[in-house]
Amino acid sequence: MTLSNGVTTNTAGRGTPLVVAENLTVGYELERERKLLTALTNINLTVHEGEFVVLVGPSGCGKTTFINAVAGLLQPWEGTVTYQGKPIKGTSRDRSMVFQDYAVMPWRTVEQNVRMPFEFRDSGLSNSQIDERIQTMISDVGLQGFEHSYPHELSGGMRQRVGIARAMVTQPKLLLADEPFGALDAMTREVLQAQLEKLVMNAGQTVVFITHSIDEAISLGDRIAVISHRPGTVREIIDVNIERPRLAEGEITRHPEYGALREHLWGLVKDEALGARGAVA
Ligand SMILES: Nc1ncnc2c1ncn2[C@@H]1O[C@H](COP(=O)(O)OP(=O)(O)OP(=O)(O)O)[C@@H](O)[C@H]1O
Ligand SMILES: [Mg+2]
Structure with a gap:
């Protein structure tokens, strides 16, 4: 599918599925309050071999929870999350x-x-x-x-x-990165983004990467999954059809697709952030 602004959302023709989350619902047991907190609900997301998938979404929507489930640190409450076709039971050197x-x-x-x-x-x-x-x-x-x-x-x-x-x-076959560059200054961040792109391109690695930065998401992602406010679900998955290496020259912002992608993503993320605030109020 191609949106009016040139953003495509089709997933046909990708590699072999590596991680598949189907109707995944997962959360935490709050011992003090003796209740359950649903962090993610009904997540459907496939990460293919060699793909760089970025997760964006408001604070507290369950992004870290998702990669914890893929790492094998949390077990699904409902639905499944599989790695190479098998349910993820615990941690592994592969991830x-x-x-x-x-x-x-x-x-x-x-x-x-x-x-x-x-x-x-x-x-x-x-x-x-x-x-x-x-x-x-x-x-x-x-x-x-x-x-x-x-x-x-x-x-x-x-x-x-x-x-x-x-x-x-x-x-490892799969790298799970939870805002790895979040605390860095802009210049260092750009250098490390380029280095990471080169490393994963050379190694053919699959990556699930969390960020709060829309620019970082477009710079690094083959696809960007926008997660809604808590309990998080996949609101939209956006394809980034920009050739690699994107960061070696550092001028990705001049790419003709960049502006439309940024605007579309920003609209979605802002919506969700406002929704999250509304939910708290
Ligand atoms: N260990 C935990 N015990 C109880 N609740 C938790 C725990 N970790 C996270 N949560 C709750 O689960 C929800 C999702 O948290 P998570 O850390 O996955 O969000 P996030 O999208 O990664 O947020 P951020 O962008 O701020 O890192 C939040 O409401 C949070 O309070
Ligand atoms: Mg987090």
């Missing part, structure tokens, strides 16, 4: 997470942080292969020379690179 708040271990050096995923599960690699993988990953994110630095000796952007390196060092 890695990057968090918003530089979730790196302050008592570990850069190299020791990036090594962590190899300490929890047997990777089948020899020690020298692991060392090589870690070294390559550290240089891929531009941290060579800082291997033995501690997080407090790094800038925010550098700490976030450690988080990305740690999530990607095992070459």
Whole structure:
């Protein structure tokens, strides 16, 4: 389907489905109040192999809840969420997470942080292969020379690179990124967006990425799922038909589709944000 402003929403002709959420409803048990809180309701979303899917929506609409369910940290209340056709039961090396708040271990050096995923599960690699993988990953994110630095000796952007390196060092099939660049200044953010685009393009990775930034969503996403206010559901899925690499030259805003996409997305997100405020009032 093509909307009047040139925005397409068809999903035909994509790769193999990797993550499939069908009528997914999930939430939390509020122990103190002894009640259940539905965070997401009736979510239908398919993430295909090699696809970069971005989730946008108002604060509290359930975006983090969705990636927690895909990570295997939460179980569906109703409906299903599958990975390669099987219900997701727990965490897996195949699915890695990057968090918003530089979730790196302050008592570990850069190299020791990036090594962590190899300490929890047997990777089948020899020690020298692991060392090589870690070294390559550290240089891929531009941290060579800082291997033995501690997080407090790094800038925010550098700490976030450690988080990305740690999530990607095992070459996971699926990267789950929860506002990884949210706390960074605009310039660092653009640099890291470009670096992430390059990394995932090279590795052919599948990504589910949360952001509050419409520009970031258009810069990175193959598709953008707009989630409604809580309990969140998929309001619309928008295709971004802009060739890659989009960020190497940094001038995505000049692309002819950019303005129409931005306007359309902004309309949807504003609507939902106002709806959320209305719901609270
Ligand atoms: N551990 C938890 N226990 C109880 N309720 C929770 C928990 N985590 C989230 N919630 C509730 O679930 C709802 C969805 O939260 P979630 O963190 O998924 O939203 P979000 O879309 O990621 O928001 P934000 O954009 O602010 O990060 C919110 O109402 C929140 O209060
Ligand atoms: Mg969140």
